[in-house]
Amino acid sequence: MVMEGEIWVYMEHDRGQILESSLKCMSEGRKLAVNLGLDLACVIINPPFEDIGSVLKDYGVDKAYIIQGIDLEGHTSYVNSLILTDLLRMHAPLVVLFAASSEGNELAARVAAKLKRGLIENCIDFEIDNEGRLLARKPFCGGKLHATLTWTKRPYIATVDTNSLTVEKAKEVKPLKVVTVELRQTFEDKVRVVDYVRADPKKINVNEAEIVITVGRGLGEARFLKMIEELADILGATIGGTRPTVDEGWIPEERKIGSSGKEISPTLHIACGVSGASHFIVGVRNSKFTIAINKDVSAPIFKIADLGVVGNLHEIIPLLIKKLRESKLKNIRLK
Numbered sequence: 376m377v378m379e380g381e382i383w384v385y386m387e388h389d390r391g392q393i394l395e396s397s398l399k400c401m402s403e404g405r406k407l408a409v410n411l412g413l414d415l416a417c418v419i420i421n422p423p424f425e426d427i428g429s430v431l432k433d434y435g436v437d438k439a440y441i442i443q444g445i446d447l448e449g450h451t452s453y454v455n456s457l458i459l460t461d462l463l464r465m466h467a468p469l470v471v472l473f474a475a476s477s478e479g480n481e482l483a484a485r486v487a488a489k490l491k492r493g494l495i496e497n498c499i500d501f502e503i504d505n506e507g508r509l510l511a512r513k514p515f516c517g518g519k520l521h522a523t524l525t526w527t528k529r530p531y532i533a534t535v536d537t538n539s540l541t542v543e544k545a546k547e548v549k550p551l552k553v554v555t556v557e558l559r560q561t562f563e564d565k566v567r568v569v570d571y572v573r574a575d576p577k578k579i580n581v582n583e584a585e586i587v588i589t590v591g592r593g594l595g596e597a598r599f600l601k602m603i604e605e606l607a608d609i610l611g612a613t614i615g616g617t618r619p620t621v622d623e624g625w626i627p628e629e630r631k632i633g634s635s636g637k638e639i640s641p642t643l644h645i646a647c648g649v650s651g652a653s654h655f656i657v658g659v660r661n662s663k664f665t666i667a668i669n670k671d672v673s674a675p676i677f678k679i680a681d682l683g684v685v686g687n688l689h690e691i692i693p694l695l696i697k698k699l700r701e702s703k704l705k706n707i708r709l710k
């Protein structure tokens with residue numbers, strides 16, 4: 376089967392920056408483009424920067440579709456889906472990838488529905504089979520099984536689970552072709568944004584959190600969770616746990632970290648009383664900075680820690696809470 380057309384990646388941005396999840400998605404898109412010998416293109420609606428070439432130069436992008444227009448201020452994903460659907464009809468790419476973020480998931484679903492095409496969500500890998508078909512792999516049954524799926528009609532639309540991916544830069548800088556789409560019409564939005572409310576860190580998914588505290592069996596008893604919650608409150612952190620803490624009923628199942636739980640990639644991960652077994656490490660290896668507190672200097676968790684504290688967590692955590700309170704630090708933002 377001969378595959379023609381471009382590989383498109385939808386780029387999300389916030390506060391003047393392309394989101395890391397989109398850059399990870401771009402790395403996945405580039406692998407596909409290289410394997411299929413096709414061009415990699417990105418789509419950016421209302422880019423907050425002028426020099427698109429310097430923003431994209433490290434990512435091996437061949438083409439950038441830039442959509443801008445006076446009516447885009449305050450637009451929602453409903454309007455974006457109308458714009459994107461028109462663009463897809465016009466340019467007929469082979470593949471369209473979105474990061475599996477809340478915006479990416481919503482937009483991909485709306486676009487697929489408008490085009491009456493299949494959408495494969497939360498993909499973790501892509502491959503081409505012997506017949507030249509593009510296949511996507513995604514976890515199901517809570518990650519216990521993987522399904523391999525394909526599409527029957529193009530464009531092949533997918534969201535990519537970027538939690539276990541890294542941003543990979545291209546080996547060579549390519550000349551970038553910029554296609555600017557200047558919108559003139561007004562879109563009637565069916566959705567009105569009333570307010571944005573920052574999520575309560577205690578309630579958000581562990582794999583979406585910026586700061587995660589994981590607890591292990593070393594905590595001793597469920598009643599000591601109060602101390603961890605106090606630390607989490609000060610830091611604006613989300614709490615997860617190892618399998619034994621879930622089995623003990625201290626931590627809910629959906630907050631289990633590891634090979635049989637969630638994979639996290641927070642900016643800061645604090646492991647308290649966690650030994651660092653390989654099944655757990657699988658779930659935390661993409662954390663940007665890890666602090667481990669463990670009384671056993673030979674605990675494997677120290678091998679992956681950026682900062683290791685050897686000692687009794689029942690002494691260290693109250694001290695840490697005291698120091699943080701003295702510094703009046705509240706809900707730190709790391710990005």
Ligand SMILES: Cc1cc2nc3c(=O)[nH]c(=O)nc-3n(C[C@H](O)[C@H](O)[C@H](O)COP(=O)(O)OP(=O)(O)OC[C@H]3O[C@@H](n4cnc5c(N)ncnc54)[C@H](O)[C@@H]3O)c2cc1C
Nearest residue numbers: 591592593617618633634635648650652654669670671688
């Ligand atoms: C098929 C399979 C799948 C699995 N999937 C997962 C998974 O998804 N997630 C997962 O976590 N595990 C998983 N496991 C289990 C995994 O192998 C480990 O047994 C588990 O991660 C250990 O959890 P832990 O670190 O809480 O406990 P332990 O290994 O018992 O470690 C407790 C640590 O706390 C330290 N400690 C004790 N008291 C203190 C104190 N007062 N202060 C400081 N430190 C202290 C100890 O030194 C020790 O290092 C799986 C196992 C199998 C076989």
